[in-house]
Amino acid sequence: MSHKVLAFQNQKLSGKIRVPGDKSISHRAVMFGALAEGKTTITNFLVGEDCLSTIGAFQSMGVAIQREQHTVRIESAGFEGLKEPVEPINLGNSGTTARLLMGILAGLPHHYTLYGDASLSKRPMDRIADPLREMGAKIDGRNNGRLLPMSVRGGGLSPITFYPAVKSAQVKSGVLLAGLLTDGETIVVEETKTRDHTENMLKAFGADLTVEGNKVTVRGNQTLRGCEIEVPGDISSAAFFLVAAAIAPDSEITIENVGLNPTRTGIIDVLELMGVSISVKEKKNIGGEPIGDITVHSSEPKAAVIEGDIIPRIIDEIPIIALLATQAKGQTVIKDAEELRFKETDRIDSVVKTLTKLGASITPTTDGMVIEGGTSLNGGVTESFGDHRIGMMIAIASLLIDDKVELHDDECINISYPTFFEDLHKLLNEGQ
Ligand SMILES: O=C(O)C1=C[C@@H](OP(=O)(O)O)[C@@H](O)[C@H](O)C1
Numbered sequence: 001m002s003h004k005v006l007a008f009q010n011q012k013l014s015g016k017i018r019v020p021g022d023k024s025i026s027h028r029a030v031m032f033g034a035l036a037e038g039k040t041t042i043t044n045f046l047v048g049e050d051c052l053s054t055i056g057a058f059q060s061m062g063v064a065i066q067r068e069q070h071t072v073r074i075e076s077a078g079f080e081g082l083k084e085p086v087e088p089i090n091l092g093n094s095g096t097t098a099r100l101l102m103g104i105l106a107g108l109p110h111h112y113t114l115y116g117d118a119s120l121s122k123r124p125m126d127r128i129a130d131p132l133r134e135m136g137a138k139i140d141g142r143n144n145g146r147l148l149p150m151s152v153r154g155g156g157l158s159p160i161t162f163y164p165a166v167k168s169a170q171v172k173s174g175v176l177l178a179g180l181l182t183d184g185e186t187i188v189v190e191e192t193k194t195r196d197h198t199e200n201m202l203k204a205f206g207a208d209l210t211v212e213g214n215k216v217t218v219r220g221n222q223t224l225r226g227c228e229i230e231v232p233g234d235i236s237s238a239a240f241f242l243v244a245a246a247i248a249p250d251s252e253i254t255i256e257n258v259g260l261n262p263t264r265t266g267i268i269d270v271l272e273l274m275g276v277s278i279s280v281k282e283k284k285n286i287g288g289e290p291i292g293d294i295t296v297h298s299s300e301p302k303a304a305v306i307e308g309d310i311i312p313r314i315i316d317e318i319p320i321i322a323l324l325a326t327q328a329k330g331q332t333v334i335k336d337a338e339e340l341r342f343k344e345t346d347r348i349d350s351v352v353k354t355l356t357k358l359g360a361s362i363t364p365t366t367d368g369m370v371i372e373g374g375t376s377l378n379g380g381v382t383e384s385f386g387d388h389r390i391g392m393m394i395a396i397a398s399l400l401i402d403d404k405v406e407l408h409d410d411e412c413i414n415i416s417y418p419t420f421f422e423d424l425h426k427l428l429n430e431g432q
């Protein structure tokens, strides 16, 4: 297992960068390109390990997918061209690949076996398998059909109206994709709106789909048509540097061409709520996805209570928000975020363990954490626990620490942000 010694003490960040393409949008572009008839071209694709797992899955089903750097070209005969692979499909570390793919496979008249790494094998799959079973798919797996490895025998589904018990875009998307391959209308009604990239992009591929508030209706047996998708920068990746610039001394950075879909911009709202100096310039809208630049200056953050409907809009940013809270004036409380327990690690547990080791005063709760602000952090030996977002949080924490921080198992950062350290060095060098 590789490790890094981080020694970036008290440096300032400045300059402009672009972060890599959005992970959620990159996954969906490959999946829908594979389901569509004709040619699809994806630019600014995220070459992270999770999105490569999605490409690998569809290649193993016989879809022609070629990648040159950040451009992906897909040529498909539509869903009838998706074959039954001989080998089990490896989903790696990717929850998004697992839940969305299961929805697609449930609609296809074949048999598939799916497996993932040690982390993915612990993550709950019943949340997607149960509604797909209700539609008629035959799905089984470990732990009474709840965990990977799992098998799917799809086809012959009936539509459902589904009220998800968990606030999850992956579950919503999996059911909608199964609905696309089912006669009749499939409806998903969410209690709180989650990221809506599936809805936006299915429309871009020509699907007949209606969105009324939190209710999405998709009609089955439609033909998707290949198209061109430009992937915006990933706001979840940008979040690490937005927080870094807010808490490092004398800093000002701009992240250009970031996706500003309102279902993803909770981090901007939280930074504003916590008194960080931030400005946003929207520049264009591609396929229903707004894109623009975000500028942040060094600030004196203050504590906040973060709860309720904003949680799905910041779900992947909570580790870095927790770090920000250690530097804010007052006590920050994060509630309603029990979903953090079902990510690559139990992120309540791994954030609390890691920040405690670095000297923070932070207490876990069943659905979040309570963080005392104004703490000065100390160096030490840390590990990512194989969770990319924990690894990146540690790297940003090291900017505030006088001693060295050792980060073990840093390679998992390649899951979502392979050029993270290059981009960090760019912002630090510009700051000299
Ligand atoms: O739909 C997606 O692309 C994602 C949805 C979220 O997961 P849940 O749907 O499990 O909340 C998020 O945490 C994940 O990184 C990506």
Ligand SMILES: C=C(OP(=O)(O)O)C(=O)O
Pocket: 023, 050, 093, 094, 095, 096, 097, 316, 343, 344, 389, 416
């Ligand atoms: C939770 C994440 O991804 P996934 O669910 O796709 O593994 C993440 O990227 O933080």
